[in-house]
Amino acid sequence: MDQIERLIREKLIRDAQAKTRRHFIKECATGLGGLALGSIFLGCDPLEPKTKEQKITFSERDLNPLATLPPPHTPKVKSVIYLHMAGSPSQLEMFDYKPVLHKLNNQDCPESLLQGKKFAFIKGTPKLLGPQAKFSQEGESGNWVSNYLPHFKKVIDEVAFLKAVHTDQFNHGPAQLFMHTGSPRLGRPSIGAWATYGLGSENQNLPGFVVLTSGGKTPDAGKSVWGSGFLPSVYQGVQCRSEGDPVLYIEDPKGISRDLKKSTIDAINKINKEEYTKYADPEILARINQYEMAYRMQLAVPDIMNIQNEPENIKEMYGVEPGKESFANNCLLARKLVEDGVRFVQLFDWGWDSHGTDHSTAVDLGLRNKCREIDRPITALLLDLKQRGLLDETLVVWGGEFGRTPMQENRGNKEMGFKGRDHHGDAFTMWMAGGGVKKGACYGKTDDIGFLGIEGRVSVHDVHATILHLLGFNHEEFTFEFQGRNFRLTDVEGEIIQEILA
Amino acid sequence: MDILKQFLGRLHPLLVHLPIGFIILGLLLQLYDRRKHSYNKVVAFVFLWAGIVSIFTCVSGYLQYLGEGYSFDTVKWHLWLGIATTIFCFLMYSRISGKPFLAFLKRFPIVLSSTLLFVLISFTGHLGGDITHGKGYLLEPFPNSVKSFFGYETFEEKTIALTEENWETSLFYEDVIQPLINNKCVSCHNPKKAKGELMLHSLEEMLKGGESGEVIVKNKPEESPLYSRLILPKDDEDHMPPQEKTQLTKDEITLIKTWISYGNPFNETIGELALNKELFLSFFPQKENNIYPDTIVVTAPTDSITLIKKFGIHVQQISNASNFLSVSCINKPSFGDNDFEMLSPIKEQIVVLDLGGTQITDAIFEKLTSLPHLTILRLDNTTLSGNGIAFLAQLKHLKSINLTHTNFESSFISPLGKFKTLQKVYLHNTEASKNEEQRLNGKQTILDYGNYELPKIAADSIIY
Numbered sequence: 001m002d003q004i005e006r007l008i009r010e011k012l013i014r015d016a017q018a019k020t021r022r023h024f025i026k027e028c029a030t031g032l033g034g035l036a037l038g039s040i041f042l043g044c045d046p047l048e049p050k051t052k053e054q055k056i057t058f059s060e061r062d063l064n065p066l067a068t069l070p071p072p073h074t075p076k077v078k079s080v081i082y083l084h085m086a087g088s089p090s091q092l093e094m095f096d097y098k099p100v101l102h103k104l105n106n107q108d109c110p111e112s113l114l115q116g117k118k119f120a121f122i123k124g125t126p127k128l129l130g131p132q133a134k135f136s137q138e139g140e141s142g143n144w145v146s147n148y149l150p151h152f153k154k155v156i157d158e159v160a161f162l163k164a165v166h167t168d169q170f171n172h173g174p175a176q177l178f179m180h181t182g183s184p185r186l187g188r189p190s191i192g193a194w195a196t197y198g199l200g201s202e203n204q205n206l207p208g209f210v211v212l213t214s215g216g217k218t219p220d221a222g223k224s225v226w227g228s229g230f231l232p233s234v235y236q237g238v239q240c241r242s243e244g245d246p247v248l249y250i251e252d253p254k255g256i257s258r259d260l261k262k263s264t265i266d267a268i269n270k271i272n273k274e275e276y277t278k279y280a281d282p283e284i285l286a287r288i289n290q291y292e293m294a295y296r297m298q299l300a301v302p303d304i305m306n307i308q309n310e311p312e313n314i315k316e317m318y319g320v321e322p323g324k325e326s327f328a329n330n331c332l333l334a335r336k337l338v339e340d341g342v343r344f345v346q347l348f349d350w351g352w353d354s355h356g357t358d359h360s361t362a363v364d365l366g367l368r369n370k371c372r373e374i375d376r377p378i379t380a381l382l383l384d385l386k387q388r389g390l391l392d393e394t395l396v397v398w399g400g401e402f403g404r405t406p407m408q409e410n411r412g413n414k415e416m417g418f419k420g421r422d423h424h425g426d427a428f429t430m431w432m433a434g435g436g437v438k439k440g441a442c443y444g445k446t447d448d449i450g451f452l453g454i455e456g457r458v459s460v461h462d463v464h465a466t467i468l469h470l471l472g473f474n475h476e477e478f479t480f481e482f483q484g485r486n487f488r489l490t491d492v493e494g495e496i497i498q499e500i501l502a
Numbered sequence: 503m504d505i506l507k508q509f510l511g512r513l514h515p516l517l518v519h520l521p522i523g524f525i526i527l528g529l530l531l532q533l534y535d536r537r538k539h540s541y542n543k544v545v546a547f548v549f550l551w552a553g554i555v556s557i558f559t560c561v562s563g564y565l566q567y568l569g570e571g572y573s574f575d576t577v578k579w580h581l582w583l584g585i586a587t588t589i590f591c592f593l594m595y596s597r598i599s600g601k602p603f604l605a606f607l608k609r610f611p612i613v614l615s616s617t618l619l620f621v622l623i624s625f626t627g628h629l630g631g632d633i634t635h636g637k638g639y640l641l642e643p644f645p646n647s648v649k650s651f652f653g654y655e656t657f658e659e660k661t662i663a664l665t666e667e668n669w670e671t672s673l674f675y676e677d678v679i680q681p682l683i684n685n686k687c688v689s690c691h692n693p694k695k696a697k698g699e700l701m702l703h704s705l706e707e708m709l710k711g712g713e714s715g716e717v718i719v720k721n722k723p724e725e726s727p728l729y730s731r732l733i734l735p736k737d738d739e740d741h742m743p744p745q746e747k748t749q750l751t752k753d754e755i756t757l758i759k760t761w762i763s764y765g766n767p768f769n770e771t772i773g774e775l776a777l778n779k780e781l782f783l784s785f786f787p788q789k790e791n792n793i794y795p796d797t798i799v800v801t802a803p804t805d806s807i808t809l810i811k812k813f814g815i816h817v818q819q820i821s822n823a824s825n826f827l828s829v830s831c832i833n834k835p836s837f838g839d840n841d842f843e844m845l846s847p848i849k850e851q852i853v854v855l856d857l858g859g860t861q862i863t864d865a866i867f868e869k870l871t872s873l874p875h876l877t878i879l880r881l882d883n884t885t886l887s888g889n890g891i892a893f894l895a896q897l898k899h900l901k902s903i904n905l906t907h908t909n910f911e912s913s914f915i916s917p918l919g920k921f922k923t924l925q926k927v928y929l930h931n932t933e934a935s936k937n938e939e940q941r942l943n944g945k946q947t948i949l950d951y952g953n954y955e956l957p958k959i960a961a962d963s964i965i966y
Contacts, residue, residue, distance in 0.1 A: 070819035074792055150961045202816050204833050317956050341832045368966045380956055387952030388882070389904040389928035472821055 065234040066208050068200035071472025076436025077395040079338045081345045086219045087353030088400035091429035097135040097144040100448035105130030109407045120423040121411045129408035132364040141440030148371035151379040157440045159433045160500035164444030164453025167425040172220035175401035180225040182489045189229035192344035194489050197235045203341035205300035207238040212330040215350030230482040234286035242325035246305035265291045317380040331377035356420015395434040403428020406449040427453040436470045443499040465494035511566035517559045524552035525623050546599035553591035580629040587622050664785045670773030679761050723762040753784040794853050795875045795899045801825050806847035828854035842869045856880040864889040871896045880904040888914030895920045906930040919943050
């Protein structure tokens with residue numbers, strides 16, 4: 001260690017010795033020459049008064065990257081709440097009713113179905129596993145829902161189901177990235193980042209894109225699922241913690257008053273602005289803005305993230321557990337954030353990976369507990385948005401990164417102690433609700449055992465195209481130039497799912 | 503070296519004008535001097551130089567072909583004709599300057615060779631133009647009749663226009679299927695192009711099929727390539743139309759299926775076939791599903807918007823395609839009745855107004871009548887009692903009022919019945935909740951009292 005320090009010191013001394021007066025004069029000559037040349041060029045414009053100070057003007061977006069922009073087309077919704085069940089819930093126990101599968105329970109899966117298919121864990125010939133839940137048709141729409149979600153039937157007519165969504169990824173990380181960025185590999189911006197980049201955010205005291213997680217873990221794909229990819233980093237999701245301070249270090253340190261903090265930030269931003277005029281790097285603006293945003297957030301965030309102040313009946317409706325990390329708390333927060341003009345709220349709930357390896361991942365046990373944890377909060381969220389007149393201008397999306405197999409998982413080609421299902425990307429259920437969505441619609445159909453979509457198959461890109469459409473974008477024209485070409489959220493695919501639009 | 507090559511290649515579009523100029527000059531001189539032949543020396547000199555610069559042009563052209571990634575098929579004819587022109591220049595030179603070793607050229611009439619050279623240079627130049635500007639660039643401004651005379655593809659998009667009145671009497675084939683196939687398929691399957699030896703411009707040809715047999719199997723769409731190829735995955739080699747062409751919509755594919763399954767009827771109307779109206783809905787004139795007024799307003803003055811924004815009020819166009827504005831006080835909770843005047847320069851443009859969480863009082867209702875296009879109004883989280891809400895009946899486009907979390911009183915509900923366009927009133931958490939009426943104004947206006955509850959059920963506490 002000492003040696004390294006000595007080396008550094010020696011280098012500094014050598015550097016100092018190397019710079020002689022001659023160097024100074026020489027550098028002055030080129031420097032001054034350059035200055036002189038510059039002034040000649042500047043002086044060339046005969047119309048420009050010589051004494052005028054050089055002034056760089058900033059556009060609204062330069063100074064505040066979250067300044068709002070109008071969408072190209074009239075939007076149906078202002079904000080999005082995306083509820084992601086990380087791990088992927090079993091559509092066969094929640095929404096996709098398959099009576100035939102019930103009859104085929106415990107029979108060998110036909111070889112023809114398995115040919116050319118890749119599974120994460122299933123080996124050899126698995127047995128079919130009938131639905132573990134009881135289903136009923138609910139609401140005026142008569143859409144199916146299982147007894148795992150007893151509250152949900154109250155809002156079933158608000159929802160439009162997509163019964164045959166498919167993805168080409170069968171592992172959590174890539175599938176989550178695909179679901180949120182349109183590509184199974186790292187580096188693309190998430191939907192929320194695209195939305196905030198394209199529209200900005202109305203509330204100047206809150207971030208435009210907020211992420212809340214529950215279930216004890218963050219998604220397998222990491223923070224990239226709410227990353228900004230190649231978009232300026234100011235558009236990435238801001239993750240708020242569910243326990244303790246919502247944002248770390250949001251309190252002022254001891255002995256630092258708010259005024260002192262303000263003047264500190266002002267001074268830093270002044271320096272940064274000078275830096276920007278020199279290099280014109282947009283990341284500097286993002287930094288300036290983040291300082292200012294952080295300062296304003298200090299007041300606004302603790303207030304909005306505090307669910308204690310909500311009236312009792314609302315807290316009961318959602319079933320919140322203040323002070324804990326819970327999906328219910330996050331649902332209530334999502335409503336508060338959207339009410340306060342946040343553009344995109346992303347909720348991740350971990351624990352849906354029902355392989356049947358233990359009690360908590362069994363489709364007849366652990367899954368039921370997970371369903372109970374979301375049933376009341378989601379129903380409450382939709383009702384609460386509705387009664388506040390917010391459901392007309394908010395889009396709520398629910399789904400996982402893929403679905404689950406109609407076959408029982410047989411990890412290591414052995415019978416397992418609990419009933420579970422493997423990853424399955426060929427057909428799974430998602431739903432949307434809110435502005436511009438056809439209430440009570442149900443689009444797409446799977447085969448008798450829920451293995452493949454046979455009608456109304458939609459891809460992840462189609463879902464993205466539809467979300468962007470509702471926000472007022474044409475997904476084919478909403479692009480960002482990067483590495484010499486224009487990138488889209490939907491890349492070269494995606495069709496708007498007209499069937500679920502009002 | 504590569505840079506130099508590329509640079510020289512890019513000089514080609516400039517260099518080409520030299521031989522063109524020289525050759526035309528030579529030809530003009532020949533024409534002018536057709537009787538006396540006293541300029542022969544000059545003409546020979548001109549053609550000699552035409553030939554020399556042509557060599558340079560050919561070389562630079564070849565470099566451009568190498569450097570800019572053109573396929574050989576694209577440049578083939580331009581390249582060979584360019585070389586032919588160069589050789590021809592030297593032949594002309596030899597002939598006119600009277601070089602003895604090429605005396606046999608004399609047997610060839612000079613008028614003919616000059617004309618040939620003219621044709622050659624024109625055609626080479628034209629092909630070059632096609633490469634840089636794209637095929638058909640020159641004839642683009644002409645009507646289709648001229649274009650098809652010169653052998654260019656001309657396919658007019660035929661619109662399929664069905665209305666409530668005529669859809670049943672429209673012919674299924676002629677008014678729907680035929681235009682649909684014309685728009686999406688015929689550009690490749692026509693008498694001139696006939697990809698896969700298949701032509702789809704008429705029913706007779708369609709029934710003949712293509713190189714792999716019939717495309718329509720009567721009543722069996724799944725076995726008819728005309729349908730089955732449409733539903734293959736887009737990246738399948740046999741998928742039609744090819745991936746890069748405009749695809750058929752889902753509705754259009756369903757129509758083709760229906761048409762084949764009905765035995766590809768030719769003369770029947772949609773009504774005679776008793777087809778479901780839903781199949782054709784996408785061809786009906788689309789109702790503009792827009793909640794905002796159907797009028798166009800001028801752009802709001804930028805200065806005023808800047809001023810309003812400076813004050814802390816959020817102002818935003820509802821979309822790039824519209825001058826209507828959405829105005830919100832989300833960042834200005836101190837907004838009060840007196841600040842409303844500030845909005846008067848943009849009163850024509852406001853369609854969405856969010857005054858939620860501000861200091862406004864019941865006096866605001868009368869002021870709001872100055873916003874002629876107001877469609878969505880949010881007054882939530884204020885102390886309004888609703889006294890004066892009747893003023894808003896003057897607003898011709900008002901569709902939604904949000905009064906949640908206010909002191910709105912039930913007695914002010916009945917005036918809402920006179921609002922002609924009102925669709926929704928949100929009254930969650932107000933004094934009015936005790937009111938019984940769910941709908942007003944002939945059921946058109948929905949009153950949402952909110953206060954939803956989710957009673958506890960046994961399943962809430964069962965842990966598995």
